[in-house]
Amino acid sequence: MNRKTRRGRALWRNTILVLLLALIGAGVWGWRDFSRFGDAPLHVTAPGESIDIGRGSSFKEIVRQLRNQQLSSASPLYWRLLAIEMRVAGRLHAGEYATSPGLTPRQLLANMAAGRVMLRNFTIVDGWTFRDLLAALGKAAVLRHETTGLDEAAIMRKIDAAGEQPEGRFLPETYAYVKGDSDLDILKRAHAAMAKTLGELWPQxxxxxxxxxxxxxxxxxxxxxxxxxxxxxxxxxxxxxxxxxxxxxxxxxxxxxxxxxxxxxxxxxxxxxxxxxxxxxxxxxxxxxxxxxxxxxxxxxxxxxxxxxxxxxxxxxxxxxxxxxxxxxxxxxxxxxxxxxxxxxx
Structure with a gap:
C-alpha cells in the first residue's frame, strides 16, 4: 500500500470520526435541549390565560394551537417525544386548560391527560334577588346562557322544580364550573343545595x-x-x-x-x-x-x-x-x- 493510499484512508477515518463525534455531540445537545424543554416554563405572559382544546383535536392540532397562541416555539417533535415519554400520546382530553405563569409542557400534558380542566367560580351573594342572580349569570364568563328568553316558570321547569316560585330557592354559595356548563347547570345545583340545607336544618x-x-x-x-x-x-x-x-x-x-x-x-x-x-x-x-x-x-x-x-x-x-x-x-x-x-x- 503506497503512502498516498494510506494517507487517503487515514483522512477518511478521521472524517468519519469527526462526523461520529459531531453526531454524538448533536445527540447529547439535542437530548439536553429536549430535557430542558419538558421542564422549562411555557411563554405565559399573564395569569388567567388558557388554551381551549376542541373535541376531536389531534395531537398535531393541539401542538399547532400551542404555537399559534405563542405559548411554545418548540419543535412539534419535542412535544411528540415528551408525550411518548409520559405515555399520554392519544390520551389527551378536550376542554379548557389554565396556562398560568410557570406552567411547564410536562405539567400541561399531565393536566390534559388527567382531564384537569380549568375551573371558574360563580358566587351567589347573600341577599340577592332571583332577578339579581339571573343578571349575574348573564355576565359570567364562558357559561352557556340557556335561560335567555325564558320566563321564571319555564326556568323552574328546566331545573326540575316545576310549580315552585324561584325567589329564595337558590343557596348563596360559590359554585365551580367549567367551559361548556350552562346557567341552568348552576341554577340546578344551587336549588339542590338550598333544598338540602333546609332539609338538614328544619328538623333541628x-x-x-x-x-x-x-x-x-x-x-x-x-x-x-x-x-x-x-x-x-x-x-x-x-x-x-x-x-x-x-x-x-x-x-x-x-x-x-x-x-x-x-x-x-x-x-x-x-x-x-x-x-x-x-x-x-x-x-x-x-x-x-x-x-x-x-x-x-x-x-x-x-x-x-x-x-x-x-x-x-x-x-x-x-x-x-x-x-x-x-x-x-x-x-x-x-x-x-x-x-x-x-x-x-x-
Whole structure:
C-alpha cells in the first residue's frame, strides 16, 4: 500500500470520526435541549390565560394551537417525544386548560391527560334577588346562557322544580364550573343545595316557632337577610319577628314593602308606600309575605330557625349598620326620633 493510499484512508477515518463525534455531540445537545424543554416554563405572559382544546383535536392540532397562541416555539417533535415519554400520546382530553405563569409542557400534558380542566367560580351573594342572580349569570364568563328568553316558570321547569316560585330557592354559595356548563347547570345545583340545607336544618329548629313549613322558614330568613348583614344581630332580629307573629302583630318590615313595589322603587320609601296594599306589604297584611323576598344565606336560615329569646318587639337602624331594639311602642318612637329624625332627647 503506497503512502498516498494510506494517507487517503487515514483522512477518511478521521472524517468519519469527526462526523461520529459531531453526531454524538448533536445527540447529547439535542437530548439536553429536549430535557430542558419538558421542564422549562411555557411563554405565559399573564395569569388567567388558557388554551381551549376542541373535541376531536389531534395531537398535531393541539401542538399547532400551542404555537399559534405563542405559548411554545418548540419543535412539534419535542412535544411528540415528551408525550411518548409520559405515555399520554392519544390520551389527551378536550376542554379548557389554565396556562398560568410557570406552567411547564410536562405539567400541561399531565393536566390534559388527567382531564384537569380549568375551573371558574360563580358566587351567589347573600341577599340577592332571583332577578339579581339571573343578571349575574348573564355576565359570567364562558357559561352557556340557556335561560335567555325564558320566563321564571319555564326556568323552574328546566331545573326540575316545576310549580315552585324561584325567589329564595337558590343557596348563596360559590359554585365551580367549567367551559361548556350552562346557567341552568348552576341554577340546578344551587336549588339542590338550598333544598338540602333546609332539609338538614328544619328538623333541628326551635319547636316553638310559629312556622308551619320549611318554606315559611325560608320566607322569614329572607326578611332577616334583608334587614341586617351583621352576624351578631341576625338571631335577635329573627326573635323580634317571631314574637310579632306569635302576638298576631303586623311584621311592618320595609324590605317586604320595597320588594312588593318592584320597579317603582327608586331608592326611597315614602309614607304612601307603607299604606299602598300589595301582597308583600307587611304594614297592611298580617303574617308572612307569600314568598321569600331574597336569597337568604345559611346564617340567616339558622337565625330564623333559632331566634334569640327576649322581649323586644321593635327595632330601628342606628345609621351605622347596627340596630337599637325596643320592648314598647313608646320606646320605639323615642328611638325613631333619635336615630332617624336626629331629635335625641338628652
Amino acid at each position: 329548629r326551635d319547636k316553638s316557632l310559629p312556622l308551619a313549613t320549611p318554606y315559611d322558614a325560608l320566607i322569614l330568613a329572607s326578611i332577616v337577610e334583608k334587614e341586617t348583614g351583621r352576624a351578631d344581630e341576625r338571631a335577635k332580629i329573627a326573635g323580634v319577628f317571631v314574637r310579632r307573629l306569635q302576638d298576631h302583630m303586623l311584621l311592618q318590615t320595609d324590605p317586604t314593602v320595597i320588594y312588593g313595589m318592584g320597579d317603582s322603587y327608586q331608592g326611597k320609601i315614602h309614607k304612601v308606600d307603607l299604606t299602598t296594599d300589595t301582597p308583600y306589604n307587611t304594614y297592611t297584611r298580617p303574617g308572612l309575605p307569600p314568598t321569600p323576598i331574597a336569597l337568604p344565606g345559611k346564617p340567616a336560615i339558622v337565625a330564623a330557625l333559632h331566634p334569640e329569646p327576649g322581649s323586644a318587639l321593635y327595632f330601628v337602624a342606628r345609621g351605622d349598620g347596627t340596630h337599637v331594639f325596643a320592648d314598647s311602642l313608646a320606646e320605639q318612637n323615642r328611638n325613631v326620633a333619635c336615630y332617624q329624625l336626629k331629635k335625641c332627647n338628652p
